Amino acid sequence: MSFTLPELPYSKDALAPHISVQTLEFHHGKHHNTYVVNLNKLIQGTDLASESLETIIQKSAGVPDKSGIFNNAAQVWNHTFYWNCMKPGGGGKPSGPVSEKINQDLGGYEKFVEEFKNAGLTQFGSGWAWLVLKGGKLEVMKTLNADTPLAHGIKPLLTMDVWEHAYYLDYQNRRPDYIDTFISSLINWEFVNSGLS
Structure with a gap:
């Protein structure tokens, strides 16, 4: 299976003025996307090609000859998680x-x-x-x-x-x-x- 860049959970202008459209275009559209593209290339034809992102992270963590796979897989996961950690009008004291x-x-x-x-x-x-x-x-x-x-x-x-x-x-x-x-x-x-x- 190959991974795709997940959509942002909000529009690109939703976090402005705190995080600009330009930042999201570069950060999501270029940096995050590059990790996705690199990961797909690195796992192609390997025993990790059919695994979930979490499994790839666990199986490549601390393995020297899989450091490229780990770095890209972890960055794909971290960024996807990060986008969900933010929302328009967020912040301040939590409830619940x-x-x-x-x-x-x-x-x-x-x-x-x-x-x-x-x-x-x-x-x-x-x-x-x-x-x-x-x-x-x-x-x-x-x-x-x-x-x-x-x-x-x-x-x-x-x-x-x-x-x-x-x-x-x-x-x-x-x-x-x-x-x-x-x-x-x-x-x-x-x-x-x-x-x-």
């Missing part, structure tokens, strides 16, 4: 089960914001900040480059892309401003809650 879990496991919304922001700011170079469910508890973590919690048997609930191509056209080198905007105006808490159910 995730709100209770944040209070219980992380010490409240302000503490979550502090930890999540710190994960995004201190990720040196390219990578991702995550809210995950690990052993039944919420944790904030970060991963480098294409790495994903899925490769470590951890369930992702929310991610923020901190590769430069996620924000540079709109924020230039101001990663902190992008992070603040992501938290205050973009997080799709309904999607996060759906991962807990």
